Amino acid sequence: MGDTGHVLGQAGLRFFGKVSASISHEIKNALAGIHENAGLLSDLSALVAKGTPVDPERFQRIAERVMGEVRRADAIVQDMNAFSHSIDVEISGVDLHELIPRVVRLFARTAAVRGCSLQTTLPPAPLQLTTAPFFLQHLLWVLLEGYTGRGSGTRRLEIGAGTRDETLHIRLRPAEGGLPECGLLDAEVPHLACKLNADIIFNPKDREIVLTLPRRLERTSQDPAGTKQFAT
Amino acid sequence: MKPRVLIVDDEPAFAHGLAERLEVRGYDVSTSLSGEDAVDKVAHYLFDVVILDVALPGMGGMEVLKEIKRLKPLTEVIMLTGHATVETAIQGMKSGAYDYLTKPYELDDLVTKIERARARKQATEEEHRAAKVQDAFSSPRSILEE
Numbered sequence: 001m002g003d004t005g006h007v008l009g010q011a012g013l014r015f016f017g018k019v020s021a022s023i024s025h026e027i028k029n030a031l032a033g034i035h036e037n038a039g040l041l042s043d044l045s046a047l048v049a050k051g052t053p054v055d056p057e058r059f060q061r062i063a064e065r066v067m068g069e070v071r072r073a074d075a076i077v078q079d080m081n082a083f084s085h086s087i088d089v090e091i092s093g094v095d096l097h098e099l100i101p102r103v104v105r106l107f108a109r110t111a112a113v114r115g116c117s118l119q120t121t122l123p124p125a126p127l128q129l130t131t132a133p134f135f136l137q138h139l140l141w142v143l144l145e146g147y148t149g150r151g152s153g154t155r156r157l158e159i160g161a162g163t164r165d166e167t168l169h170i171r172l173r174p175a176e177g178g179l180p181e182c183g184l185l186d187a188e189v190p191h192l193a194c195k196l197n198a199d200i201i202f203n204p205k206d207r208e209i210v211l212t213l214p215r216r217l218e219r220t221s222q223d224p225a226g227t228k229q230f231a232t
Numbered sequence: 233m234k235p236r237v238l239i240v241d242d243e244p245a246f247a248h249g250l251a252e253r254l255e256v257r258g259y260d261v262s263t264s265l266s267g268e269d270a271v272d273k274v275a276h277y278l279f280d281v282v283i284l285d286v287a288l289p290g291m292g293g294m295e296v297l298k299e300i301k302r303l304k305p306l307t308e309v310i311m312l313t314g315h316a317t318v319e320t321a322i323q324g325m326k327s328g329a330y331d332y333l334t335k336p337y338e339l340d341d342l343v344t345k346i347e348r349a350r351a352r353k354q355a356t357e358e359e360h361r362a363a364k365v366q367d368a369f370s371s372p373r374s375i376l377e378e
Contacts, residue, residue: 025287028314032335033245039339040249043256062252065245112289 096127267291
């Protein structure tokens with residue numbers, strides 16, 4: 001199976017690169033919107049300077065578009081910041097109410113290009129655990145890629161979470177569309193599960209994955225064989 | 233008649249901003265925020281030039297380009313691309329797009345390409361008209377068959 005550290009080192013770099021590329025694409029889109037509307041303001045100002053009247057409402061509408069893109073870019077940068085800092089400390093307190101929506105937002109563009117929408121349904125109850133946040137984000141990303149990959153047929157994917165005793169679980173299920181191939185057996189999945197001391201159950205009938213995490217991870221394991229990934 | 237342009241981009245702020253800038257410059261502009269809507273508009277209306285984002289979610293830019301060329305072969309398409317999708321834009325030109333521009337671009341460059349694309353469309357339409365007239369002269373019966 002390969003050394004966990006080595007496998008996740010390379011896979012982790014690839015994951016970090018993909019997320020960075022996705023973030024840069026989104027920021028570029030926001031900047032393109034700001035650029036175009038700034039140009040429009042310049043065009044309309046030139047018209048006014050030549051004596052052509054322009055409705056002030058138009059300037060207000062354009063300014064609101066620009067502010068909207070600035071708010072959007074700021075939200076993207078906040079996500080980028082939280083993601084980048086998630087590797088500062090290997091194990092830390094994590095709130096799934098923040099982590100899962102963040103991964104979904106970071107993956108949303110990739111999913112949309114593949115024709116898939118992501119729907120998150122989280123209970124109001126607290127979903128806090130001590131775990132390895134970078135590796136949890138990485139595992140979720142790999143599973144999302146598996147569900148939305150080329151030819152997958154998944155049109156809408158539901159992501160949910162819950163608690164039971166001393167564990168938390170994250171559930172992914174295609175809600176609409178064809179039954180996809182899922183990257184459950186991708187090389188890094190067992191190693192990521194190992195790092196998180198997580199169990200992964202894959203139900204081939206409805207293509208649902210349930211990821212069960214301990215509420216408190218004391219230290220990450222190096223032995224993939226110590227965790228369970230199986231189909232029911 | 234004002235030149236008719238369709239902008240296809242899933243980013244509303246960008247699409248509407250560009251649409252207004254082109255309207256200020258005398259174009260008759262429509263926008264589509266999805267490939268599916270763009271194909272529907274091209275099927276029902278006449279456009280001189282389509283400005284098409286390469287990286288569309290769902291129905292992608294290349295698929296939209298092929299549909300436009302199937303529905304309205306004479307409509308010219310200019311592809312807009314980010315750095316990561318230049319290769320796709322070049323592929324688009326092999327599939328019949330007139331040209332491409334990388335974001336961010338200068339609007340004057342886009343307007344120049346729109347005007348050249350429109351001129352090519354007009355020249356092609358004129359050639360087709362001339363060919364039809366020639367056919368009619370050489371075979372008057374062909375008008376009845378049409």
